[in-house]
Amino acid sequence: MTEKDTPDSAKSSIWGGRFSSGPSQLMQDINASIDYDKRLYRQDIAGSRAHASMLAACGIISESDRDAIHGGLDTIGAEIAAGDFTFSAALEDIHMNIESRLAELIGEPARRLHTARSRNDQVATDFRLWVRELIDSVDEALAGLQAVLLRRAEEHADTLMPGFTHLQTAQPVTFGFHLMAYVEMFGRDRGRFADARARLNESPLGAAALAGTGFPTDRQMTAELLGFDRPMANAMDAVSDRDFALEFLSSAAICAVHMSRLAEEMVIWCSDRFGFIALSDAFTTGSSIMPQKRNPDAAELVRAKPGRIIGALNGLLIVLKGLPLAYGKDMQEDKEGVFDAADALGIALAATTGMVADMTARPENMRAALEQGFPTATDLADYLVRDLGLPFREAHHVSGSIVAIAAGKGCDLDALSLEEMQQVEPRITAAVMDILSCEAAVAMRRSFGGTAPDEVRARIAEARARYGIGAA
Numbered sequence: 054m055t056e057k058d059t060p061d062s063a064k065s066s067i068w069g070g071r072f073s074s075g076p077s078q079l080m081q082d083i084n085a086s087i088d089y090d091k092r093l094y095r096q097d098i099a100g101s102r103a104h105a106s107m108l109a110a111c112g113i114i115s116e117s118d119r120d121a122i123h124g125g126l127d128t129i130g131a132e133i134a135a136g137d138f139t140f141s142a143a144l145e146d147i148h149m150n151i152e153s154r155l156a157e158l159i160g161e162p163a164r165r166l167h168t169a170r171s172r173n174d175q176v177a178t179d180f181r182l183w184v185r186e187l188i189d190s191v192d193e194a195l196a197g198l199q200a201v202l203l204r205r206a207e208e209h210a211d212t213l214m215p216g217f218t219h220l221q222t223a224q225p226v227t228f229g230f231h232l233m234a235y236v237e238m239f240g241r242d243r244g245r246f247a248d249a250r251a252r253l254n255e256s257p258l259g260a261a262a263l264a265g266t267g268f269p270t271d272r273q274m275t276a277e278l279l280g281f282d283r284p285m286a287n288a289m290d291a292v293s294d295r296d297f298a299l300e301f302l303s304s305a306a307i308c309a310v311h312m313s314r315l316a317e318e319m320v321i322w323c324s325d326r327f328g329f330i331a332l333s334d335a336f337t338t339g340s341s342i343m344p345q346k347r348n349p350d351a352a353e354l355v356r357a358k359p360g361r362i363i364g365a366l367n368g369l370l371i372v373l374k375g376l377p378l379a380y381g382k383d384m385q386e387d388k389e390g391v392f393d394a395a396d397a398l399g400i401a402l403a404a405t406t407g408m409v410a411d412m413t414a415r416p417e418n419m420r421a422a423l424e425q426g427f428p429t430a431t432d433l434a435d436y437l438v439r440d441l442g443l444p445f446r447e448a449h450h451v452s453g454s455i456v457a458i459a460a461g462k463g464c465d466l467d468a469l470s471l472e473e474m475q476q477v478e479p480r481i482t483a484a485v486m487d488i489l490s491c492e493a494a495v496a497m498r499r500s501f502g503g504t505a506p507d508e509v510r511a512r513i514a515e516a517r518a519r520y521g522i523g524a525a
């Protein structure tokens with residue numbers, strides 16, 4: 054690679070004082086972050102507005118300078134929103150792009166804005182504000198996903214299906230019960246994001262480069278103006294901390310892993326072998342060669358998204374590991390991973406919500422699947438304990454022997470005659486016939502959080518109250 058000449062050999066108007074020429078093209082290429090950090094423009098403008106208000110309130114700049122700055126920032130916000138803003142890589146990042154445009158628009162007052170501030174506290178503030186908004190939108194999306202799951206769970210509170218362990222038929226459950234497991238998982242995700250938000254919500258603004266400032270500033274005021282709970286207590290920590298990004302990414306990684314489990318179940322459920330659900334044309338694609346195909350691509354992509362998100366978490370942990378305080382340019386590498394993870398999480402949440410709403414259950418196929426795998430063998434063992442007083446381990450053995458007979462005959466447990474069962478355990482009575490059906494097995498599991506339809510309905514009602522999600 055050859056190092057090209059200085060792009061325009063222009064010194065930086067922002068920091069060029071002690072330089073005699075501009076950076077090389079390569080320096081600009083590795084250094085510029087504007088291509089991605091322009092996503093912070095609204096937050097950068099909000100931070101600058103608050104800073105200017107505070108500088109004026111503390112008598113550090115005049116009120117007319119503040120008004121000029123506010124007016125200019127409003128114009129810039131409108132220009133960027135309308136796509137009328139020319140971003141320049143020579144100006145490195147969003148902070149300097151905006152400040153430079155502000156100088157073009159309003160002249161001298163723009164040059165007073167950076168008093169008692171540094172790009173270090175500025176970027177930390179912008180990024181916190183951005184992640185805070187992101188967390189709020191993720192919470193809304195998660196609540197929407199829970200709402201759809203609750204509706205589908207209600208609809209299928211009585212729909213029997215096999216519950217699996219090791220992906221082998223275990224015990225009968227209801228489809229509504231199964232879906233409610235995800236309502237809980239996404240509820241914990243919301244809790245994790247909320248915890249992260251609470252810790253995030255302190256203001257770095259006014260920490261300046263790392264040591265605070267000699268100007269008589271009011272960090273409390275800027276914190277309040279930006280909706281932060283308080284200013285961060287240590288200026289060095291304020292500019293070097295990225296815990297909020299790590300906490301967002303780790304919460305996002307766990308949430309994405311949850312979605313990937315549901316997505317994988319959907320892939321299994323809609324396979325020809327299972328046929329428990331069907332996804333419509335809206336969430337499937339065809340094959341370019343096999344005309345019969347309907348592929349669950351959206352579910353597969355949701356299943357894959359944790360790759361990026363976990364990758365972003367790993368990436369940022371590695372950037373921060375061993376990084377000495379305070380700011381190092383390494384920290385500019387904090388944003389792309391978070392932006393990419395945010396996009397991946399957002400699309401995965403939307404697609405998952407869409408698929409859960411879209412899927413059509415096939416209760417007949419779920420019921421048919423219960424004819425295999427002896428899903429009520431545990432109920433037989435429980436009956437032997439309850440009605441005959443056998444110790445559970447012995448009951449397990451007896452039930453296993455009876456399953457072996459049914460397996461040998463190729464029939465289900467409730468297709469065996471009482472006599473066949475009595476050959477294994479003579480004390481078994483006709484009452485056993487009542488507990489071998491899947492309907493009975495499900496209805497019986499009324500323990501708190503169990504799969505009995507009435508219990509599932511009670512938990513749905515309680516979850517609706519807990520999450521403030523009313524019935525549609």
Ligand code: ARG
Nearest residue numbers: 086146172173176380384385
């Ligand atoms: N673009 C930089 C970032 O994202 C802004 C902070 C630059 N600070 C500095 N001292 N060079 O981290």
